[in-house]
Amino acid sequence: MILEKIKNPTDLRKLNLEQLRVLAKEIRQKIITVVSENGGHLASSLGTVELSIALHYILNTPKDKLIWDVGHQAYAHKILTGRAEKFETLRRAGGISGFLKRHESEYDTFGAGHASTSLAAALGIANARDLKKENFKVVAVIGDGSMTCGLVYEALNTAAIMGTGFMIVLNDNEMSIAQNVGAIPKMFNRFITDKWYNYSKRRIEEMVNRLQVGQLKIGKEIVKFSHRVEGVVKGLIVPGLFFEELGFRYVGPINGHDFNALLPALKTVAEFKGPRILHVVTKKGKGCVFAEKNPEKYHSAAPFIIETGAPKKSANLSFTQTFGNAIMEQAEKDDRIVAITAAMPGGTGLSEFAKKFPQRFFDFGIAESAAVVAAAGMACEGLKPVVAIYSTFMQRSFDMVIHDVALQNLPVVFALDRAGIVGEDGPTHHGNFDLSYMRMIPGIIIMAPRSEEDLRDALATALSYQKGPAAFRYPRGGSGLPNLNLTRPAVPFPIGKGVWLREGNDAAIIGAGVMTNHALEAAEILEREGFHLAVADARFIKPLDEELILDAAKRFRRIWTVEDNAITGGFGSAVNDFLASRKITNFCSVLALPDAFIEHGSPAYLYDKYGLSSEKIADSIRRALKESAA
Ligand SMILES: Cc1ncc(C[n+]2csc(CCOP(=O)(O)OP(=O)(O)O)c2C)c(N)n1
Structure with missing residues (x-):
């Protein structure tokens, strides 16, 4: 096993190309085995195995700062940075976290769990480096799904003007948790499918063929040919497009599973000055048949049978499913009801609603703030918007609930899923603040149903309350209560009555x-x-x-x-x-x-x-x- 010898990235940097390929296989196997036992973010982490290896191979981590967005795709990074042995404890109490944590490792430059923070964090770290006149590289890795969030564009807007040198690796697998939404991912996608991708692929292949002549070790090849590589990669720049307009040097797209493409491209772009972006194309679930086939299902998987991917435990009826069914029942009766999600149609139980009422379903991408303000706009026009967002992600929209919804007494309904303890995903995902941050808002009503039956009534209550916003919060999983009647018509609760x-x-x-x-x-x-x-x-x-x-x-x-x-x-x-x-x-x-x-x-x-x-x-x-x- 090569993996057994890798205690840190310094060990990794001694390997040759063939050994890197074997290592990638071993890491994949480890991820699949551990996630099948502990549950976790399988598909995303399988997609970044080569990328993680290449980044630690080329960069001088931890001196160079590597910042992963969300952190759910960083299992290979964890394995390569001294946590291979502990990886069996992933997400277990006292074990290593499923996300990034500064106190867990010096290689975890910036903690994460919520999406789209990496560019601003990288910008800040690079600003601090420049002020302190230090010398290291700053690299943020962000997925195409996370590029749907406005926070990213706030950072991009100022990065080039500040002239700060940092690098973005856009890890594009054409998926968020679910199918990606919006114009921006479509634009990335166009880069991949149009002639530029084919052109760049051809050029990379030509370059790599040349690099392989003479059987040079990949590390030496990169150094020796870097000037040539730069010349070639420069030729791949898609002219005048989005990132260039923002002041970034754009390179790509390149195949994120091919070390022959990844290593020279990373090396070259890492050496560029100023803000720059390398567009890498990966496959979610890579190397695991069922995860490749159904990346949404295995984005975050419960423990599964390793051979088939079938869940080890059959899931009971959940609050989420009950909510999904209940909103469809209500929507049948009232066509003013619309459902809103922020990139989580499946997680919030709205997939069936989306199929049944496509015109009345709105997925804003990872844009909780925009989703809430848009809901306020819809309420102004007499619709009855139901915004389904996890309790922890609703924190992103705190001001919008106050300023755009409650202050205008708009009847927006908030379905706060994953309230309370979520479990293995930990502190970035627990919904342990919603009662506090919602309770202080004037005019809002807040319910906490204790059963799936009560959840149906809570939704009916919220929809019938037209004087202002109404929220109800419920946990992950189900209540486990017996004898629930989920077929009787939902009846609104008397407001403010226990x-x-x-x-x-x-x-x-x-x-x-x-x-x-x-x-x-x-x-x-x-x-x-x-x-x-x-x-x-x-x-x-x-x-x-x-x-x-x-x-x-x-x-x-x-x-x-x-x-x-x-x-x-x-x-x-x-x-x-x-x-x-x-x-x-x-x-x-x-x-x-x-x-x-x-x-x-x-x-x-x-x-x-x-x-x-x-x-x-x-x-x-x-x-x-x-x-x-x-
Ligand atoms: C603010 C926020 N909203 C929602 C989520 C839930 N979430 C976790 S990963 C993810 C999709 C990210 O897609 P992408 O960046 O493309 O990464 P991939 O999993 O495809 O590698 C979402 C919506 C989150 N972590 N943070």
């Missing part, structure tokens, strides 16, 4: 969303020990059910709230603010996620660690009740 689910006389728990289910289980545990807990489902985080809270405060000396949001500014905080405003001094304890970034690990592990599993909730309450009885 429900008592269980009677008791020792204390009360008020739950938000699926944490109510953990609260009910905790009450069962305590019941067996002789404590009688009442449990309510708040349903609404805003407006609060003040009547229910006052009732709890009157009947119980102690109240607990439970939520899978950060403790700062979440549901419990709202309940305590309300109790304080009424000068009620009952003791209300808040069980919530801490004021911290939550690491990666399985949801069960994280709920337990942070005191939100049924057992841990029961422990907290038992301890307090015993103390107050003593």
Whole structure:
């Protein structure tokens, strides 16, 4: 195994071309094996194996700074930079992260998880380098999907004017998670398919044929022929096109799986001065039949059987699927309803909607901000837009929800998927802030359904609320609750009303969303020990059910709230603010996620660690009740 000998990129740089090819195979095998066990971003990482090898081969990392956008495609980078042995722990609690982390490795120049930050980060690092008069290369690697986000163009707009020297590698696989959308990816695509690509391919092949004469080692070849390579590659520049207009030197497109093309092109473009871009074409899922065939499905895969790609566990009905079905039911009845996604039709459960109502489905690409403002525009014209975005990515649109939607009292519906703990994807993906960042917005209503059945009603509530924005948030996966009726007509909730689910006389728990289910289980545990807990489902985080809270405060000396949001500014905080405003001094304890970034690990592990599993909730309450009885 060549891989066993690669402890860091210095070892890599000693290999010859043939060994690099073998190494690429070994890395691919390792990625497929580990992801089949742990789940993870399979297709994207398989597509960048040669690119990762070539980058570390040509650049002097970690002195030269390599910045991966999103970081989901960087498994080979991790394997090559001292994490091969630990790779088995990928995404597991205490193991290595599925994304990039500065504290995990000196080779992870800039942490990521959310898309499209790499160009601005690279620009900043290059600016700092110049100011400090240091000398190293800065290279950002970004996918074509991530080029659909406005943040990228804000960086591109100023890069050339600042004259900062940094390099972009555009990793173009013609896919986002799903099929890419919009004019910009189409433009890249045109470069690939038109005569320029064929022309450049021919020139690269000619060049490589020449390089191979004499059986020179690839490292020496590059140095020796770099002046010639530059001459040839310069010939590949697509004149006057987009990037050139922005002040970038554009080279490409080149085949991102062919070391013969990649190594000289990278070497050459890395030596250029000023802002420059190398356009590399790769295949998502490369080297794994089922991932190549269905890159969307294997973009982020649950553990699968390695031979077939079939999932190891059959997935239960999820909140996401229920949402997808529920919005179609509503859309059948009301043609003003439109659905909006930001590059995640499948992830948000909208794929069927898109097929059934293509005219009423809008995918804005990785452009959460534009998606929300466009929804506001649609609401101005009397449509009923439902914006389905993961809780964590909605953070991108915070100002738009305030300034464009809520301030104008526009009835936009926000379906916040992946709220609370998402698990193995970790801190960049947990939805542990939405109750806090939404709750402070005037005029919005916020619901947290605890079951798929309630989610259908929450959507109906949000659509019937026409005085301003309405949001509901729900986690990854399903509630696991039995006997749900998902065929009855959805009925709007009375606004701002929760429900008592269980009677008791020792204390009360008020739950938000699926944490109510953990609260009910905790009450069962305590019941067996002789404590009688009442449990309510708040349903609404805003407006609060003040009547229910006052009732709890009157009947119980102690109240607990439970939520899978950060403790700062979440549901419990709202309940305590309300109790304080009424000068009620009952003791209300808040069980919530801490004021911290939550690491990666399985949801069960994280709920337990942070005191939100049924057992841990029961422990907290038992301890307090015993103390107050003593
Ligand atoms: C702000 C934000 N929105 C959505 C996502 C979810 N997401 C992760 S990767 C990805 C697609 C990225 O496509 P591309 O950059 O082409 O990379 P590829 O996976 O195709 O290599 C999306 C939409 C995200 N990470 N960040």
